[in-house]
Amino acid sequence: MKIERLVDAIGGIDDELIQAAVNDNAFIMKQKRKKNIAAVCIACAACVCLTVGGFLAHNIISNRYVPDSSELTSDRSSVDGQNDISNVDSVPMGQGFFNARVLEVKTEAILVECTKSYDEVIHVGDKLEMSLNTLSDEEVPNVKVGDDLRILYFGEVKEQSDGVLAPEKTVSIFLLDEIGATK
Amino acid sequence: MYYNGAEHEITDSEIIDLYFDRNESAIKETQKKYGRYCHSIIWNILRNNEDIDECISDTYLCVWNKIPPERPTFFQAFIAKIARNLALKRYEYNNAQKRKVDMVVSIAELTNEVCVGVDDSEKISEKELIDIINSFLKREKEIVRNVFIRKYFFFDSIHSIAQRYSISESRVKNILFGSRIKLKEYLEREGVNV
Numbered sequence: 017m018k019i020e021r022l023v024d025a026i027g028g029i030d031d032e033l034i035q036a037a038v039n040d041n042a043f044i045m046k047q048k049r050k051k052n053i054a055a056v057c058i059a060c061a062a063c064v065c066l067t068v069g070g071f072l073a074h075n076i077i078s079n080r081y082v083p084d085s086s087e088l089t090s091d092r093s094s095v096d097g098q099n100d101i102s103n104v105d106s107v108p109m110g111q112g113f114f115n116a117r118v119l120e121v122k123t124e125a126i127l128v129e130c131t132k133s134y135d136e137v138i139h140v141g142d143k144l145e146m147s148l149n150t151l152s153d154e155e156v157p158n159v160k161v162g163d164d165l166r167i168l169y170f171g172e173v174k175e176q177s178d179g180v181l182a183p184e185k186t187v188s189i190f191l192l193d194e195i196g197a198t199k
Numbered sequence: 200m201y202y203n204g205a206e207h208e209i210t211d212s213e214i215i216d217l218y219f220d221r222n223e224s225a226i227k228e229t230q231k232k233y234g235r236y237c238h239s240i241i242w243n244i245l246r247n248n249e250d251i252d253e254c255i256s257d258t259y260l261c262v263w264n265k266i267p268p269e270r271p272t273f274f275q276a277f278i279a280k281i282a283r284n285l286a287l288k289r290y291e292y293n294n295a296q297k298r299k300v301d302m303v304v305s306i307a308e309l310t311n312e313v314c315v316g317v318d319d320s321e322k323i324s325e326k327e328l329i330d331i332i333n334s335f336l337k338r339e340k341e342i343v344r345n346v347f348i349r350k351y352f353f354f355d356s357i358h359s360i361a362q363r364y365s366i367s368e369s370r371v372k373n374i375l376f377g378s379r380i381k382l383k384e385y386l387e388r389e390g391v392n393v
Contacts, residue, residue, distance in 0.1 A: 020291075021328065022309055026351050027284050028329040033336055034276035037348035038236075040363075 111170040111187055114138045116146075118163045124148050126159060126189075127180065128167065137173050144181045152188040164192040208232070211274035218266040226259045233275065237282045243354040244286040245293075254289055258282045283352065309351065309379065323391055335385045339378065342366075346374045 112135045116128035122145075130142045138144065146167055148156050159165065171184025209228050217225035234255070241254045261281045271277035336344050342364065349355040349363065350371075357375075361368045 019309055021325070023287065023351075024284075025325060025328040025332050027280060027287065028325065029336060029348070029352065030333050031271065031273035031276035031280070033333065033344065033348060034279055034352060035273040036341075037345045037352070038275055038279065040345055 111168055112137060113166060113168045115192060116144065116165050116167055118159050118161050118165065119143070121159060121161060128165065131164065138181065138183075142181055143179070144183065145176070146183065146189070147186045148189070150186045150188055154188050154190075156189050157191045159189070159191070166190045166192055215266060215270060215274060218263065219270075226263060229259060229262060229278070233278055236275070237278060240279055240282045240353060241286040243356075244283070244290050247293075250289055250293070254282070254286050257285050261285065279353070328391065331386060331389045331391065332382075335382055339381075343374050343378050346371055347378045350375055 114130050114134060115132035116130050118126055118128055120127035125145050125147050128144050128146060130138050130140050130144065133139050133142075144167075146169070150156055151170065152168075157163075157165075167189050168187035169183035169185065170187050173181050173183045175181055209232065214225055214228050214232070217228060237255050237258055238251060241251045241258075245251055245254065258278065258281050262278060265281075269277075336347065339347070346360055346364065349360045350357075355363075357368050357371050361371045364371075
């Protein structure tokens with residue numbers, strides 16, 4: 017077929033189709049609305065990403081934060097077995113901490129005894145095996161038997177067959193003398 | 200046209216009535232309402248002010264001669280067809296060196312992907328070919344149909360089509376490429392030698 021025939025034939029298409037392509041304001045508005053809706057969706061998605069990102073960033077930064085017992089207005093374990101929710105905000109979400117004395121140093125873990133508790137999960141006198149592979153970038157101190165530590169942990173605390181508790185993850189380990197906290 | 204002292208935009212039906220009454224103000228009203236529209240259609244093809252003015256005048260004369268007896272349902276499309284066809288005739292008449300980019304590109308695309316230049320003029324009538332193209336366009340989505348018509352009927356540029364429908368130029372190109380391929384297949388299926 018010669019091109020002239022096709023060009024002429026396109027020139028003869030239905031008036032209705034041409035009219036629709038000329039008076040297409042409604043269609044144009046629909047296209048613009050689609051674009052606007054897409055823009056709003058992208059903006060909403062960006063907001064969600066920022067919120068989630070901010071939350072995660074906060075948690076990551078919080079993992080580097082060493083809580084001091086003086087920031088707590090009362091010992092949580094001493095409030096008749098109930099949590100003091102007024103202080104919960106000062107404890108990084110999803111993790112807990114306690115003071116402990118080193119009983120034994122193993123290759124990749126230490127056995128400690130809790131000397132001061134700040135939650136209901138771990139109590140004074142509990143023996144715990146804490147991994148030395150910490151989540152935090154903070155350097156793990158060179159601990160020896162008898163050292164007093166502040167240990168931050170994360171996740172579920174399981175009880176082993178010998179009665180020793182084993183928190184799922186160790187976040188950070190600090191020598192109490194270094195951070196100036198009470199033993 | 201004035202009603203009760205206030206200016207009233209005349210409807211297409213009223214303009215057609217003026218043609219039927221053989222009232223010369225029909226041309227004046229057509230020019231007032233669709234002068235710029237005719238100009239833009241012819242401009243896309245000729246891009247020469249002198250030719251355009253003559254072509255617009257020819258369009259009004261042709262409309263005057265066709266109405267009556269014809270009473271177009273879609274007056275704007277009716278004028279568009281006349282303006283386009285007269286501009287194409289003028290384009291063919293003019294020197295090939297005057298060819299302008301957008302329209303030549305549009306035709307070249309159709310030649311490359313839809314037609315191979317075989318003359319089959321005796322095999323299928325123009326009316327049949329128009330019916331096939333109509334049928335093809337009606338099967339397509341609204342956006343594809345409108346983009347196709349804006350490009351190959353009105354010879355609008357890719358840029359202006361993209362702006363009109365708030366889509367990217369690459370999307371316009373993709374739509375046109377896809378529609379040319381589909382048109383070729385459709386023509387072949389309908390027994391047209393392309």
